[in-house]
Amino acid sequence: MTEPLLSIERVSHEFGARRALLPGRRTHLAVDDVSLTIGAGESVALVGESGSGKTTLGRVVAKLITPTAGRVLVDGRDVGALSGRELLAYRRTVQMIFQNTQHAFNPRRRIRDILADPYEIHGLPAPDGRDAALGELLERVGLHASMLDRYPHQFSGGQRQRVGIARALSLGPRLIVADEPVSALDVSVQAQVLNLFARLRRELGLSLLFISHDLRAVYFLCERIAVLYQGRLVEVAPRERLLEHPLHPYSRRLIAAVPGLGERDSAEVSQAEAPGPAPAPGVAAESPAAAAGCHYASRCPLYARLGAPERCRAERPALRPAAGGSAVACHFATEGEEPGANVSSVVSEEVG
Amino acid sequence: MTGDQPLLSVRDLAVEFGRGTRVSRPVDGVGFEVGEREIVGIVGESGCGKSLTLLALLGLLPSGGRVVNGSITFGGRDLRGADPSVLRSLRGRQVALIPSDAGAALNPVARVGKQLRLSLRTHHPDLTAQQRRGRALDALRRARLARPEQALAAYPHELSGGMQQRSAIALGLQNEPRLLLADEPTTALDVSIQAEILRLLVQLRDELGTAIVFVTHDISTVREICDRVVVMYAGQVVEQGGVEDVLTSPRHPYTAALLGSIPPLGGVPPEQLETVPGMPPDPAAWPGGCRFQARCRRFTELGEPDECTSTWPGSADGLALGAACHFPLEGVRR
Amino acid sequence: MSAVAAVAATVDGPRTKRRWKPIVGGGLLGILALFMLVGPLISGYDPNATDLTARFSGPSAEHWLGTDDLGRDLFTRMAVGGRMTILIALGAVALASAIAVPLGLLTGYLGGWVDLAVMRVVDLFFAIPTLLVAIGIVGIFGPSFTTTMLALGLAFWPFYARLVRSAVVGVRDLAYTDAARVIGAGRWRIIRKEIVPALLPLLIVQTTVLLGFAVLDEAGLGFLGLGVQPPDASWGSLLAQSRGFVLSHPWIGVIAGVPILLVVLGINIMADVLRDRLDPQGAST
Numbered sequence: 001m002t003e004p005l006l007s008i009e010r011v012s013h014e015f016g017a018r019r020a021l022l023p024g025r026r027t028h029l030a031v032d033d034v035s036l037t038i039g040a041g042e043s044v045a046l047v048g049e050s051g052s053g054k055t056t057l058g059r060v061v062a063k064l065i066t067p068t069a070g071r072v073l074v075d076g077r078d079v080g081a082l083s084g085r086e087l088l089a090y091r092r093t094v095q096m097i098f099q100n101t102q103h104a105f106n107p108r109r110r111i112r113d114i115l116a117d118p119y120e121i122h123g124l125p126a127p128d129g130r131d132a133a134l135g136e137l138l139e140r141v142g143l144h145a146s147m148l149d150r151y152p153h154q155f156s157g158g159q160r161q162r163v164g165i166a167r168a169l170s171l172g173p174r175l176i177v178a179d180e181p182v183s184a185l186d187v188s189v190q191a192q193v194l195n196l197f198a199r200l201r202r203e204l205g206l207s208l209l210f211i212s213h214d215l216r217a218v219y220f221l222c223e224r225i226a227v228l229y230q231g232r233l234v235e236v237a238p239r240e241r242l243l244e245h246p247l248h249p250y251s252r253r254l255i256a257a258v259p260g261l262g263e264r265d266s267a268e269v270s271q272a273e274a275p276g277p278a279p280a281p282g283v284a285a286e287s288p289a290a291a292a293g294c295h296y297a298s299r300c301p302l303y304a305r306l307g308a309p310e311r312c313r314a315e316r317p318a319l320r321p322a323a324g325g326s327a328v329a330c331h332f333a334t335e336g337e338e339p340g341a342n343v344s345s346v347v348s349e350e351v352g
Numbered sequence: 353m354t355g356d357q358p359l360l361s362v363r364d365l366a367v368e369f370g371r372g373t374r375v376s377r378p379v380d381g382v383g384f385e386v387g388e389r390e391i392v393g394i395v396g397e398s399g400c401g402k403s404l405t406l407l408a409l410l411g412l413l414p415s416g417g418r419v420v421n422g423s424i425t426f427g428g429r430d431l432r433g434a435d436p437s438v439l440r441s442l443r444g445r446q447v448a449l450i451p452s453d454a455g456a457a458l459n460p461v462a463r464v465g466k467q468l469r470l471s472l473r474t475h476h477p478d479l480t481a482q483q484r485r486g487r488a489l490d491a492l493r494r495a496r497l498a499r500p501e502q503a504l505a506a507y508p509h510e511l512s513g514g515m516q517q518r519s520a521i522a523l524g525l526q527n528e529p530r531l532l533l534a535d536e537p538t539t540a541l542d543v544s545i546q547a548e549i550l551r552l553l554v555q556l557r558d559e560l561g562t563a564i565v566f567v568t569h570d571i572s573t574v575r576e577i578c579d580r581v582v583v584m585y586a587g588q589v590v591e592q593g594g595v596e597d598v599l600t601s602p603r604h605p606y607t608a609a610l611l612g613s614i615p616p617l618g619g620v621p622p623e624q625l626e627t628v629p630g631m632p633p634d635p636a637a638w639p640g641g642c643r644f645q646a647r648c649r650r651f652t653e654l655g656e657p658d659e660c661t662s663t664w665p666g667s668a669d670g671l672a673l674g675a676a677c678h679f680p681l682e683g684v685r686r
Numbered sequence: 687m688s689a690v691a692a693v694a695a696t697v698d699g700p701r702t703k704r705r706w707k708p709i710v711g712g713g714l715l716g717i718l719a720l721f722m723l724v725g726p727l728i729s730g731y732d733p734n735a736t737d738l739t740a741r742f743s744g745p746s747a748e749h750w751l752g753t754d755d756l757g758r759d760l761f762t763r764m765a766v767g768g769r770m771t772i773l774i775a776l777g778a779v780a781l782a783s784a785i786a787v788p789l790g791l792l793t794g795y796l797g798g799w800v801d802l803a804v805m806r807v808v809d810l811f812f813a814i815p816t817l818l819v820a821i822g823i824v825g826i827f828g829p830s831f832t833t834t835m836l837a838l839g840l841a842f843w844p845f846y847a848r849l850v851r852s853a854v855v856g857v858r859d860l861a862y863t864d865a866a867r868v869i870g871a872g873r874w875r876i877i878r879k880e881i882v883p884a885l886l887p888l889l890i891v892q893t894t895v896l897l898g899f900a901v902l903d904e905a906g907l908g909f910l911g912l913g914v915q916p917p918d919a920s921w922g923s924l925l926a927q928s929r930g931f932v933l934s935h936p937w938i939g940v941i942a943g944v945p946i947l948l949v950v951l952g953i954n955i956m957a958d959v960l961r962d963r964l965d966p967q968g969a970s971t
Contacts, residue, residue, distance in 0.1 A: 088870045220621045
């Protein structure tokens with residue numbers, strides 16, 4: 001087995017941890033003991049609802065924040081202590097693309113200046129001159145060299161996201177962290193940007209950590225899908241496996257929620273909804289009972305059906321390997337367990 | 353109300369902005385009908401005029417905007433020529449709006465309960481404080497808020513995104529309006545919560561009989577809840593009809609392209625998704641003929657027929673069912 | 687709903703600008719500048735030359751704005767005094783900016799204990815009225831052109847620093863500073879390339895507004911006799927002088943006061959114009 005490009009080892013991040021001594025200050029465990037690897041050229045998705053910690057984990061990988069516990073390895077090297085030249089080298093290996101295209105660019109700087117930044121900071125070579133290099137960069141993401149002198153607000157959302165991709169690509173990274181790169185765009189424009197990602201992956205052999213709540217986009221782009229729920233990884237599986245045989249009850253619920261998949265007013269789905277909205281972030285992590293046991297138990301239909309087994313309350317489920325390359329963090333989920341079959345039958349009738 | 357007359361009827365609606373040489377018409381000849389208890393989806397890319405159409409119905413166009421043509425009839429009453437005071441009394445009472453960003457639409461410094469009671473006091477001045485509280489609680493319960501008593505006493509920022517949207521829906525529904533206008537009500541939410549909110553809208557229609565106009569850019573959510581769908585492009589209706597008809601065998605190339613751009617779930621993913629090349633035209637200078645023609649694959653395939661560039665293929669009032677296309681697709685099942 | 691707003695904006699075009707504003711504001715300041723620069727040349731008087739035979743002569747063909755108690759030509763004195771006042775104001779604002787902008791940038795961007803410490807000092811200044819701070823400083827160093835300038839500059843910086851700091855905090859957490867970090871930009875580069883450009887309009891407008899305040903406060907100090915000392919003139923000291931004759935020769939007070947009013951008005955109108963012009967969307971199209 002070759003070394004993975006990226007390994008995340010038991011990473012946790014707690015917001016407000018440094019100030020925990022101040023009275024009345026709440027800390028919030030955004031990422032809770034997550035381990036995950038990405039191979040060279042592989043594309044892995046991080047899915048979950050808002051507050052699941054997926055963005056925080058992405059920012060940890062992009063070294064925008066330093067996790068409060070655990071470490072991140074790239075090519076087997078711990079990246080936690082990098083600084084100076086080594087940090088710059090890391091920036092050339094791992095890049096990030098942001099969700100909000102409106103705020104991802106300084107409104108007072110022309111695209112030319114924005115794209116020139118990486119060249120200036122890293123002293124990248126531009127054999128035919130900087131202008132030619134920048135123009136080529138724009139062409140590569142489907143824009144025109146003539147747009148270099150525009151300001152960010154003169155682009156549409158989709159075009160701005162292309163500029164964001166161009167900025168990341170200029171450094172020739174091997175891994176790109178993409179934080180909800182299409183969710184703020186129109187569906188028709190989403191398809192264009194997703195195509196661009198797919199093309200770049202094929203042409204450049206990029207690895208991708210694709211953060212999204214949109215299972216359709218994720219399925220199109222990523223071979224493996226990791227499901228986060230309130231900071232913990234609940235399931236990691238190859239995409240077909242996750243879609244057709246989701247093991248964790250929460251994964252099942254996510255899949256049932258994809259629009260255009262379920263039958264309307266489907267009884268099975270309504271049931272999954274019954275436990276109500278998610279508790280406020282921070283609450284679950286702090287209650288000792290949840291910290292000890294499974295944090296999904298209070299909303300879990302399987303837990304309810306099994307008659308509230310003691311184990312779910314007492315013991316935190318570890319991520320354990322399952323059939324077909326999946327891994328699931330649930331004491332009781334098994335493939336034979338029914339609602340999975342129910343969902344997959346709906347799914348296999350191709351819709352949309 | 354006679355049974356066969358639709359609750360809301362919009363014909364040939366046009367909205368203009370600007371004056372003199374800078375006039376533009378972001379909504380240009382839109383027509384559709386909404387029956388009692390019906391859920392109608394309006395779909396299109398941003399800038400196609402779908403949100404402006406909705407605001408025009410309420411008389412809430414942003415400043416500089418005005419309805420220059422067409423008619424709006426609601427419950428047999430003409431709304432286009434109606435006095436602002438008439439519109440004001442209808443808004444919130446008979447017609448309610450659910451915003452796309454509930455977090456921004458709720459007043460951040462007032463408790464949810466207070467906002468609910470305030471709206472009740474406006475429309476039902478005769479209720480006692482006790483009754484108002486009860487009604488507000490009912491509304492939250494109806495919007496399926498877990499722990500409605502707590503929500504009543506909460507400030508909006510203390511609620512999750514889904515709970516905020518439920519509160520906004522409760523606010524819209526507590527006066528039991530006949531028509532609910534929902535502008536991208538789920539766009540800002542997570543997929544799992546999106547599904548819950550969509551289901552809630554259907555349930556409310558079933559319980560209260562409220563008709564709903566549902567505006568979205570995401571055609572896949574339309575399939576979840578709508579009875580009929582209106583597809584808009586460049587200020588016009590390019591296709592409308594029953595959801596099953598339009599979504600399973602789209603006849604307008606634009607509708608087909610929109611559907612094709614949704615990534616499929618299951619099987620081996622395609623190398624590329626279908627896309628609509630180029631950008632929508634500028635509302636200040638709509639092209640003549642069919643406005644989609646410049647981006648239309650079928651136009652190229654058919655050897656660029658003259659009709660497409662010379663005449664608009666739609667109906668005069670925008671009400672016609674089917675596709676506004678000279679060469680509609682036939683029998684393409686998706 | 688942002689889509690709607692966007693449509694409305696493109697369709698409406700830029701909001702019809704108030705065209706009178708730059709004309710009136712620029713005109714006012716232009717005329718006053720001309721008056722200060724060439725006034726003494728065309729009047730032909732020495733501002734400090736006394737002529738006891740022509741005391742308190744009202745406006746006439748010889749003395750356009752009349753003379754004061756020592757028979758000095760008021761037109762000339764007002765022009766020369768204006769130079770002094772404007773110089774003091776410019777110097778004070780430059781000093782305040784030189785302290786406030788770097789401090790605001792640092793405290794806003796770095797946060798932490800630096801921020802805490804500097805902002806407590808600022809709070810201290812806030813507890814005392816600006817003019818009182820200035821009076822205190824003049825009291826220590828004695829009144830003169832330089833101390834007036836220093837005093838006003840030192841009195842103004844806390845407001846300005848806090849303003850810059852809060853603006854920096856607003857920009858610091860936007861995604862584009864994150865994007866710059868991911869690209870590998872260091873702290874100083876982010877401040878230089880991302881934060882300062884974003885603050886520029888605020889800085890320009892705020893400098894202009896402060897200039898107006900500085901003119902007013904110079905007049906205030908001068909009025910209290912703590913500004914420029916005789917025989918030199920500034921608008922403030924001329925106003926202070928006129929106080930003595932406010933009952934017998936009230937027009938002297940009017941002549942000393944009106945230019946202050948006009949210059950502050952002109953500056954404020956121009957600050958408005960700049961704010962409109964520097965709006966991010968308008969600036970770049």
